[in-house]
Amino acid sequence: MDLREIGLALAGTLSRDRFYSYYKELDRNQWLSGDALTRLQLAKLRRLITHAATNIPFYKKRFADFDINAVRSPDDIKLLPVLTKSELAEAGEDAVVRGGQRLVSRSTSGTSGAPFRFVVSRDFFSFGIARHLRIFDLPGLRIGDPWVFCTPLRYKTNPVYSFLTNRLVLDANQITRERTPPCCPASPGNRLEPDEVTIRRFCKQIKSHKPGAIFSYPSTLIALATFIRKWRVPDIKIRTIISSGEVLPHGTRKFCEETFEGEVYNLYGTTEFPSIAQECGEHKGLHIFSDSYLVECLDDGAIVITDLDNxxxxxxxxxxxxxxxxxxxxxxCGRALPLMEITQGRISDLLITRDGRFLRRSFFAAVLEKNREIRKFEITQDQRREITISILLAKPLSDARRQFLMKRFNEYAGGSIAIKLQPAAGKVTVSEATK
Ligand SMILES: [Zn+2]
Incomplete structure (x- = not known):
């Protein structure tokens, strides 16, 4: 154990926080055998269902006729109904058990729908920190290896504690708190020029920190990589690149690996479920952290998650x-943690034109959502040559309206890329108008 890890353990002890012991437990679990993982999942699942059906009004009703003895393997979770975000949001306080604990309120960002609010206990919040820490395990990083991260700081509740653990102990150098790439224009009103001063500052910070790893969204990585190449910024080499928060396209992975001369490790996690699955050095898929999550993929591919520890x-x-x-x-690699692939998930807000300028998907979405004629839409980009907007109509779209939309889009893109508005050929799955 090196000094920084001792520091981390000490930070846990001094703040009477169990995150470090939780982390050590999770760290060990990655090497459990398949049978041991199944036994652990089954025990946790039975305990969770029994707890929910006994103590939580929403689940009391939902599982009223359910016999826990029917759960003989983790697969038997299929006997229970699938839960949607709106059902849980509607249940409100009925889905929560307080039990005299201090609760921490959390919320998803709402960039891909309405923000979703939920609560966790203070102790489970610490467990969440342990889940975040386990992102080091599969890429073979050690706690204490210098790294940089370009994502918002999650632990806002205690800035001193965040500083101690993230900056000093973990030696993480947070270069931005922005959700979206720092080098992009901040708003549609801001024209398409990237913020050169900011991105050059980031490059300088990264260079001086000499990180062994970077943790970031794919869109931020590609933004950084684009400018490192464009301006031929020398010596930004990062061995381990942990990409999370958005679907990682193959082209982005390759582009980042070549630019940073490192290896990309994709991580699947969300605000509600940090670190669900991650690649190991074999890159044969994402290892599900099945000691803590039960992940199912339904016949249509929809991912269904049970958090076994919340x-x-x-x-x-x-x-x-x-x-x-x-x-x-x-x-x-020898880990029995099962493998999965993500085919559709949160996508980057970023569209990149051939001349290396940035556009935001959210600008197009905001314009489209104002039209009652449009029921659903999907915005895709083909190799930087063209943006295709496929629309599914609720009622006919007049020529004048179509022309108006194209005018807005072309004004925004400033001729940097061709834009095509077309009827959706098949199922529109990615974006949906809110009305
Ligand atoms: Zn592996």
Missing amino acids: YTMPFIRFKIGDHGFLKGEQCR
């Missing part, structure tokens, strides 16, 4: 809104 506001068979599939293969 007792305050349990998520039992929660439909998360992403799609993927289970691979059913063994990994050569």
Whole structure:
């Protein structure tokens, strides 16, 4: 154990926080055998269902006729109904058990729908920190290796504690608190020029920190990589690149690996469920952290998650809104944690034109959402050459309206990329108008 890890353990002891012991437990679990993982999942699942059905009004009603003895394997979770975000939001306080604990309020960002609010206990919040820390395990990083992260700081409740653990102990250098790439224009009103001063400052910070790892959204990584290449910024080499928060396209992975001369490790996690699955050095898929989550992929690919450790506001068979599939293969790394792939999930807000300028998907979405004629839409980009907006209509769209939309889009893009507005050929799945 090196000094920084001792510091981390000490920070846990001094703040009477159990995150470090939780982390050590999770760290060990990655090497459990398949049978041991199944036994652990089954025990946790039975305990969770019994707890929810006994103590939480929402689940008391929902599981009223359910016999816990029917759960003989983790697969038997399929006997329970799938839970949607709106059902849980409607249940409100009925889905929470307080039990005299201090609760911490959390919320999803709402960039891909209305913000979703939920609560966790103070102790489970510490467990969440442990889940965040386990992102070091699969890429083979050590606690204390210098790294930088370009995501918002999550632990806002205690800035001193955040500083101690993130900056001094973990040696993380947070270069931005922005959700979206710092080098992009801040708003549609701001024209398309990237913020060169900011991005050059970030490059300088990264260079001086000499990180062994970077943790970031794919869109931020590609923004950084684009400018490192464009301006030929020398010596920004990062061995381990942990990408999370958005679907990672193959092209982005390759572009980042070549630019930073490192290896990308994709991580699947959300605000509600930090660190659900992550790649190991074999890169044969994402290892599900099945010691703590039960992940299912339904016939249509919809991902359903049960958090086996959350007792305050349990998520039992929660439909998360992403799609993927289970691979059913063994990994050569020796971990029995099952493998999965994500086929559809939160996508980047960023569109990149051929001349390296940035546009925001959210600008197009905001314009489209104001039209009652448009029921659903999907915005895709083909190799930087063209943006295609596929629309599914609720009623006919007049020529004048179509022309107006194209005028707005072309004004925004400033001729940097071709834009095509077309009827949706098949199922529109990615974006949906809010009306
Ligand atoms: Zn593996």
